[in-house]
Amino acid sequence: MSKFEHYPRRFWTSSRALRAGRRGTDNHSMSNRSISRRRKTQNEWQRRIARAEELCAQYRFAGEILRFYLVIARFQENFYEELGRSFERSSAGAGRVDSEPFRRPLHPELTNRFESFLSVVEQNGPDQLREAARELQDGGDDSHFQLLKVFWNGTETGPLPPGPHDFFACAFLQPYAAGIRSRSSVRWSGPTPYRCPFCKRKPGLGVLRPLGDGGQRSLVCSFCLAEWEFRRIVCPGCGEENPAKLPVYTAEELKHVRVEGCDSCRSYIKTVDLTKSGLAEPIVDEMASIPLDLWAQKQGYAKLQCNLLQL
Ligand SMILES: [Zn+2]
Numbered sequence: 250m251s252k253f254e255h256y257p258r259r260f261w262t263s264s265r266a267l268r269a270g271r272r273g274t275d276n277h278s279m280s281n282r283s284i285s286r287r288r289k290t291q292n293e294w295q296r297r298i299a300r301a302e303e304l305c306a307q308y309r310f311a312g313e314i315l316r317f318y319l320v321i322a323r324f325q326e327n328f329y330e331e332l333g334r335s336f337e338r339s340s341a342g343a344g345r346v347d348s349e350p351f352r353r354p355l356h357p358e359l360t361n362r363f364e365s366f367l368s369v370v371e372q373n374g375p376d377q378l379r380e381a382a383r384e385l386q387d388g389g390d391d392s393h394f395q396l397l398k399v400f401w402n403g404t405e406t407g408p409l410p411p412g413p414h415d416f417f418a419c420a421f422l423q424p425y426a427a428g429i430r431s432r433s434s435v436r437w438s439g440p441t442p443y444r445c446p447f448c449k450r451k452p453g454l455g456v457l458r459p460l461g462d463g464g465q466r467s468l469v470c471s472f473c474l475a476e477w478e479f480r481r482i483v484c485p486g487c488g489e490e491n492p493a494k495l496p497v498y499t500a501e502e503l504k505h506v507r508v509e510g511c512d513s514c515r516s517y518i519k520t521v522d523l524t525k526s527g528l529a530e531p532i533v534d535e536m537a538s539i540p541l542d543l544w545a546q547k548q549g550y551a552k553l554q555c556n557l558l559q560l
């Protein structure tokens with residue numbers, strides 16, 4: 250695989266810096282043991298934030314992306330905590346677990362925090378998102394709710410096109426989606442699901458977790474962040490099972506992230522290999538390994554599903 254060259258499409262137009270970062274994946278000052286100890290006490294957002302802070306220092310090529318992700322993740326963490334408290338209050342009265350939470354209509358009250366999310370992006374985002382945040386701020390509550398509702402109902406009415414609006418809705422609603430998913434009673438059986446068993450969106454990345462001598466593959470939802478087991482030699486885009494048509498690429502600089510391509514549908518997904526780096530946080534490491542996306546797209550593969558930052 251060739252060296253890292255340009256920033257990708259959409260919001261990230263700067264051509265700076267990808268050539269800069271070529272440092273190892275796990276060489277930082279804290280020992281692995283102290284990091285594992287710390288992680289046991291952190292919630293999922295805190296772990297992602299800590300990992301993004303570590304990688305900011307290690308991967309200069311992803312610095313701009315990770316710094317913006319950190320701002321978003323900190324907002325999401327606070328919102329997740331707030332929502333958690335309100336879930337506790339409402340379920341204490343209702344005492345039931347929902348089996349189809351993603352089919353329920355979105356509650357207008359959720360928009361209360363959208364304004365502050367827009368301000369966060371307006372102050373910290375790349376130019377195109379700042380501008381879009383300002384336009385949305387001018388729109389007022391009704392238009393905000395409309396936007397969130399279109400995204401929420403996307404699996405029935407069709408997704409929003411990739412771009413600023415898709416980013417705002419997905420990033421803002423993600424803590425809510427993760428919260429109701431973790432409290433739901435959804436169960437599935439039968440063949441491996443190609444879409445998230447909870448919210449029915451496409452997977453955004455894969456994970457290999459240590460299992461015996463190898464790795465167990467799972468997929469992670471691009472929206473509610475659910476993780477579900479998935480057969481190892483199958484394309485999550487089209488179901489291709491012929492190993493000769495499912496090439497896997499890795500780069501010397503990022504050994505723990507695989508590009509898994511499919512020569513039938515020409516899609517690819519990145520998989521974070523925890524058998525190679527136990528310190529990785531899949532969502533963050535997927536985002537940080539942006540040079541692999543550039544490489545895959547140059548080879549003519551299209552990403553199965555963009556990540557939160559539309560990369
Ligand atoms: Zn989902």
Ligand SMILES: [Zn+2]
Nearest residue numbers: 484487511514
């Ligand atoms: Zn395929």
